[in-house]
Amino acid sequence: MNILLIGSGGREHTFAWKIAQSPLCEKLYIAPGNAGTKAFGENVAIHVTDFVKMQDFCVANHVEMVVVGPEEPLVKGLRDHFQADDRTKHIGIVGPGKAGAELEGSKDFSKKFMKKYGIPTAAYETFTKETVEEGISYIRKQQLPVVLKADGLAAGKGVLICPSHKEAESEFKSMLLEAKFGAASQKVVVEEFLSGIELSVFVALDGSDYVILPEAKDYKRIGDGDTGPNTGGMGAVSPVPFADADFMQKVSERIVSPTFKGLKEENIDYKGFIFIGLMNQGGDPFVIEYNVRMGDPETQAVLPRIKSDFVSLLEGIAKGNLRTYQLELEDFVSATVVMVAGGYPGDYEKGKPITGLTNTGNDRALVFHAGTALNQSGQVISNGGRVLGITGQGNDLSAALNSAYRRVNQIHWEGVNFRKDIGQDILQWEKTNVND
Incomplete structure (x- = not known):
């Protein structure tokens, strides 16, 4: 086709x-x-x-x-x-259609949906510029840190985690009264902070059935050690070792199943992907957010692990026959490192020639383009904030990360930046939790 x-x-x-x-x-x-x-x-x-x-x-x-x-x-x-x-x-x-896409298009809609269908998530309230004072009063009652979310789409940058009430109040006013995120922050969700380890679960839905795809963990902040401002994503790993069979059973029963049932109750004929951002809090999953598509850069770590025909999966979604799709997975680990333009997620320059894209000798690493273009002479140049995603593969996470970083170190352009610690928290978790 x-x-x-x-x-x-x-x-x-x-x-x-x-x-x-x-x-x-x-x-x-x-x-x-x-x-x-x-x-x-x-x-x-x-x-x-x-x-x-x-x-x-x-x-x-x-x-x-x-x-x-x-x-x-x-x-x-x-x-x-x-x-x-x-x-x-x-x-x-x-x-999905417009009705289903509201799960991502409006944080307020998605929180109301979760509340209605008993899906575990953080406590919250939503405010507008007409209710700023009530919002400030609500913020002052919250434990620290305070989470602020722009209601609409903000290119992955509309979530702020404020360490003090003073900062939360200031940012809250900036979002609502000064349109910090444009139309996206006409409403602001003030949310309880969930502590734990984040991961993402991906589900393919065809309106009648669903298939849970491989999970991933991504890295949002620009700097090593999860420092600096949020980005669209600086890396990802898949699978996630703490998402064992017991945890994924909880995800299936408490989150995926009621989400699917809720969509049917709302008469939303949902044919597409749902990416569920989760917090593992003491072994229990809580929803941070819904996205109505696959994640980026998680896709770069997840898709290489799908062994069965991918177009069959897509066709199953579109035609409503996922019931017949048999998901088969590869047995290797994937790790993706995102290479970004200097200055990202703030101001950055485009048009920088990229070298080292060919002749690698590292055939287990995949190079996925993001913000790239060709100049008049046919050379690949940078054309965005997140420029490339390098996905390494290996029998374990250490091998996958070594594969990815070897390839990262072969590629260069002026001002290139990337995190050096992707997956290190998972390696530490494995050391602490491995059975003797």
Whole structure:
């Protein structure tokens, strides 16, 4: 079949790499793609929210399935647009409609959903600029640190963890009264801080059934030791050793199953991925947030571990026949290190030539492009904050990390930055918890 993949990041490069391996894919198009995706299909100059141009392209090129990578086109109703048009309503879409995408598009909506369906999460209240004073009063009653979340999409940067009440009050006012995150912070969720170890669980849903995919742990902050501001993600590892069978049983029973039932109760025909950000607090899972797509950079660590045909999984989601899909996993460990532009997540420069992308001799490491482009002479240049994701593989986490960092150290551009401690907390956990 002909497939259109929407997006331009590391997640989409990983999707393209995996889709191209399947005999079920005849022709792959990526809109708009990046310098890496063109190795697996044809990049198409269509913006991720230009639905009309997208629909015209699908009709002209006999596209049978559209796979949506990022959240923005989902929140803005890509599925709804396609289904409302007789020319495109037959096309399978991997990604929820606007109603389902509210799980990520609105933190307030998702918290109300969790509360309604008894899904364990942190205590919270939501405030607007009309209720600022009530919000400040609520903040002053909270134990430290205080978590503030912009209600809408903020490119992964709308969550603040404030160590003092004074800082929380100041940031709260900035978000609501000075539009710190633009329209995303017209509402602000003030939330109890959950302590523990974070991980992400990924679920494929087809409206009638679901399949739980491999879990991952990502690293959000820019600096080693989890210091500095939050980013879109600086690395990831999969599997996560503390997510054992007992813990994942709790996740399935307490979170995935009631989430699935809740969507059905709300009459939301959800066909796509849900990425559930979790906190393991004393062996019990609590939901931090929902995302309505696969994670980035977690996808770069998770997808290499899926052995069974990936297009079959996508087709199962789109056509509602996941029941017949048999998930098979590889037995290696994946570790992804994200290489970013100097200055990210603040101001950074683009257009820096990248060297060392070829002739590696390290065939177990995969290079996934994120913020890259080609200059006029055909050289790969930096074109974003997160530029590359390097995924190492190994029989254990140490070997996977060694594989990734060997490859990272072969690649260079002016100002390149990356964390040196991805996975170290997991290695420490393994040392502490290993059975004698």
